[in-house]
Structure formats: structure tokens, C-alpha cells
Amino acid sequence: MSQNDSALPVNPQKLRTGLSRVWHAAGYSLAGLRAGWDEPAFRQEAIASIVLLPAAFWLGRSWVEVSLLTGSVLLVMIVELLNTSVETAIDRIGPEWHQLSKRAKDMGSAAVLLSLVLCGGMWVAALATRLQP
Structure with missing residues (x-):
């Protein structure tokens, strides 16, 4: 060499x-x-996005609102992919239970949960605004 x-x-x-x-x-x-x-979770979110992304153009009253609604949906999918990548890497290391592996997987799951809460909150707020007289 x-x-x-x-x-x-x-x-x-x-x-x-x-x-x-x-x-x-x-x-x-x-x-x-x-x-x-x-991955079932990503597949469910992707299927939901087929409905939610076009709905964002109906629900949003400005390009900013449409961008926030579509961005929140895409953020959920991004975080889900990152969570799955963490889980996959940990599973490659070995199937045995380890506290650090559990902690990493739990934090990834928490990140997905927070992205879903953010997305849901934005959609509820946009719907509430849209339905006001």
C-alpha cells in the first residue's frame, strides 16, 4: 500500500x-x-399526506398558511424517517436489550410524537380560523 x-x-x-x-x-x-x-408508521403518514397536502391549499388563506400546513405534514414524515433510521441502526448493533438503546428509541419516538402534536395543533388552529364567520 x-x-x-x-x-x-x-x-x-x-x-x-x-x-x-x-x-x-x-x-x-x-x-x-x-x-x-x-415501515407501517411512515406508510400511514404518507397516505395521510395524500389527503392533507391538497387540503392545505384549500384551508390556507395565504401562501404562509399553506406553507406552514404543508410543512408540518412533511416535518412529521421527515421525523418518522429519522426515527426509523435510528431504530434500524440500533437493531443492527444487536437484538439484546440495552438501556441506551431503549433510551435512543424512546427519544426518537418522542420526536415523532412532538412533530404530530405540532402538526395537529397547526391544522386545528387553521380549521378553527377557517370555520369562523
């Missing part, structure tokens, strides 16, 4: 630049969405 070989990254994907990097990154992102679809 020469001195130059040690300077190469362990992952050859890191050598990509420009459009090749963008193309491959998009492929990885799509693979992540497909993997997320295999």
Missing part, C-alpha cells in the same frame, strides 16, 4: 462530484423513501 492509497476515502462514493454526485444522491434518497414505505 503506497502513501497515496491511504489518502483515498474508505467509501469510493465520496469521490463523486458534480452531476454524478447529485444523480447518485437522488438514487439513495429514493431508496430511502422505498425503505420507509416498508
Whole structure:
């Protein structure tokens, strides 16, 4: 092994630049969405978004309201994907019970809960405003 070989990254994907990097990154992102679809919680949220995202355009009275409503739905999906990635990484380490693994999974679940509370609160507030005479 020469001195130059040690300077190469362990992952050859890191050598990509420009459009090749963008193309491959998009492929990885799509693979992540497909993997997320295999998770029941993400699938439920994605199906709900099919209804909620168009409804945001009806419910929102300005582009700011529409952006907040759609953003809150997308935030739930983002947090769910991050939670699933944490759970997957922990499960890869091993199936045995460990307090730190439980703590990480619980915190991920709490993050999902908080994103759902935020989303629900925004939608309830927007509905209440819309239904006022």
C-alpha cells in the first residue's frame, strides 16, 4: 500500500462530484423513501399526506398558511424517517436489550410524537380560523 492509497476515502462514493454526485444522491434518497414505505408508521403518514397536502391549499388563506400546513405534514414524515433510521441502526448493533438503546428509541419516538402534536395543533388552529364567520 503506497502513501497515496491511504489518502483515498474508505467509501469510493465520496469521490463523486458534480452531476454524478447529485444523480447518485437522488438514487439513495429514493431508496430511502422505498425503505420507509416498508415501515407501517411512515406508510400511514404518507397516505395521510395524500389527503392533507391538497387540503392545505384549500384551508390556507395565504401562501404562509399553506406553507406552514404543508410543512408540518412533511416535518412529521421527515421525523418518522429519522426515527426509523435510528431504530434500524440500533437493531443492527444487536437484538439484546440495552438501556441506551431503549433510551435512543424512546427519544426518537418522542420526536415523532412532538412533530404530530405540532402538526395537529397547526391544522386545528387553521380549521378553527377557517370555520369562523
